[in-house]
Amino acid sequence: METAQLTETDRLAFRSLLDDESPAVRPGLLAHFTRLGAAAAHFLQEIAGGPDRVLARHAAWFLTELKFSDPVAEFRGFIRSLNYELETGALLLSRTVSPQLDVGACCATLDAIAARCRELISAPASAREQCRIINRVLFHEWGFRGNVEHYTDPANSFLDRVLERRKGIPISLSILYLLVAQRVGLELEPVGLPGHFIVGCFSDAQPFFVDPFDKGLLLDPDEIFSLLRANQIEPKATDLMPTPVREVLCRSCRNLVNHYHAAGDPEKARLFASFIEEFNATYERNSL
Numbered sequence: 001m002e003t004a005q006l007t008e009t010d011r012l013a014f015r016s017l018l019d020d021e022s023p024a025v026r027p028g029l030l031a032h033f034t035r036l037g038a039a040a041a042h043f044l045q046e047i048a049g050g051p052d053r054v055l056a057r058h059a060a061w062f063l064t065e066l067k068f069s070d071p072v073a074e075f076r077g078f079i080r081s082l083n084y085e086l087e088t089g090a091l092l093l094s095r096t097v098s099p100q101l102d103v104g105a106c107c108a109t110l111d112a113i114a115a116r117c118r119e120l121i122s123a124p125a126s127a128r129e130q131c132r133i134i135n136r137v138l139f140h141e142w143g144f145r146g147n148v149e150h151y152t153d154p155a156n157s158f159l160d161r162v163l164e165r166r167k168g169i170p171i172s173l174s175i176l177y178l179l180v181a182q183r184v185g186l187e188l189e190p191v192g193l194p195g196h197f198i199v200g201c202f203s204d205a206q207p208f209f210v211d212p213f214d215k216g217l218l219l220d221p222d223e224i225f226s227l228l229r230a231n232q233i234e235p236k237a238t239d240l241m242p243t244p245v246r247e248v249l250c251r252s253c254r255n256l257v258n259h260y261h262a263a264g265d266p267e268k269a270r271l272f273a274s275f276i277e278e279f280n281a282t283y284e285r286n287s288l
Contacts, residue, residue, distance in 0.1 A: 014043065018058040033066055040066070049078035049092065056088045057103045064100070071095035072271070079278045082286060084245040086190075087179050093249060094158040096271070101160050109163050110176075113137060114183030121184065127201045128208060128218065130186045135216030138180065142166060144173065146213040154259045154268070157252050170197040171252055173212035189242035192251055193224070194233050200242060207240070250279045 014032075017025055033040035040062075047059035063074070075092045078084075087107075095101045120133045138144045147156050147167040155161040162168040162176055174190055174197045181188045181199075191200040191209060198219075199210040209224055211217040219227075225235040243251075253272045260269035 011043065015047065015055065018047065018055050018062070029062070030065065033062060045070075045074050045077055046081075048074050049081045049083065049088070051083040051085045051088070053085060053087050053107075056085075057091075057107055060091070060095070060103045071099045075275065076278055079275065080282050082282065084249070086175060086245050086248065087182075089245060089249045090159040090175050090179075090252075093252060094160045096275075097154075097158065097268070098160060106160050106163055110179050110183065113142060114180050116141065117180060117184050127186060127204050130181075130184065131201065131210055131216065131218065134177065134180055134184070134186075135210075138177065138212070139215040144168070144176065144212075145215070146170070146173065152259045152262045154256055154263055154265075157256050157259065169255065170211075170213040171248065171255065174199050175248070175252075177210065177212045177216075190245070190248045191240060192243040192247060193239055194228065195231060196227075197251070198224075200240065202242070209240070246279060246283065250276055253279070 014029070017029055020026065033044070036043075044059045044063050044066075048056050048063060050056055060074075071092070075096050078089060078092050087110075091101070091103050091106060094106075095103075117130075117134050117137050120137065121130055125133070144162075144166045147153065147165075147169065150156070151169060155165065156167065156169040157172050159172065159175060162172045168176070171192075177199050178188055178190060187201070187203050188210070189200045189202060191198050196211075196213075199212060201208050201210070207221065209219045209221075211219060221240055224240060228235040228239065253275045256272040257269045257276070260266070260272065
């Protein structure tokens with residue numbers, strides 16, 4: 001049976017049951033998906049690459065359990081879907097090199113960090129005050145930090161490894177920061193500066209920025225421009241604009257190409273270069 005032969009009723013029913021972890025439901029779904037074979041694989045891959053973070057996590061679990069999972073194909077499907085949700089994309093990117101990654105455990109860790117932040121945030125709290133709490137939890141209580149000693153280690157770019165080792169590079173620590181902020185209801189944006197990656201808050205009257213690689217240092221626009229000039233980069237106002245999720249993930253892939261080359265692993269470098277090509281081709285096809 002092909003996925004196209006699944007009725008809309010079947011698809012809706014499966015979607016409604018994916019996040020039901022009760023002993024009566026999950027084994028039954030596993031049995032159904034086993035009988036459906038390729039149809040189930042295609043359906044679950046579609047959900048795993050979709051925008052619903054919770055359903056994507058459960059779909060990934062079923063794919064792994066049923067041995068239907070092809071992480072590289074799933075990430076390519078995510079790229080082509082144009083449904084660019086940061087957490088789903090970051091975890092799918094990680095699974096391309098760690099197929100047995102426990103997606104649920106990663107999400108549970110993010111949930112635990114956010115829960116601790118919520119314990120410490122007293123309403124009403126400004127965005128800056130909430131960022132200071134997130135800084136305390138991430139960088140002091142949990143001990144996340146920039147991996148300055150081994151900056152080009154490819155593991156620094158994968159969300160699961162960042163959570164496990166509690167160190168990363170600017171873009172991966174910024175992704176971590178954004179996912180925690182999202183859970184506490186704080187609206188922040190990724191900001192890809194030339195040569196560096198930070199987080200921006202544009203909800204206050206005056207925008208401000210957070211540098212997760214520097215333990216959450218809070219910066220205003222003039223300070224950002226001074227940092228760029230200190231690195232012989234002439235700043236532009238557009239440098240401070242939010243970066244689309246597509247470009248965040250594509251930039252992660254570009255880092256991995258460079259870092260795998262530095263690690264002497266050209267095969268992995270070619271894999272991530274192919275993801276960049278996929279992002280670019282998909283963008284070009286859909287901007288005509």
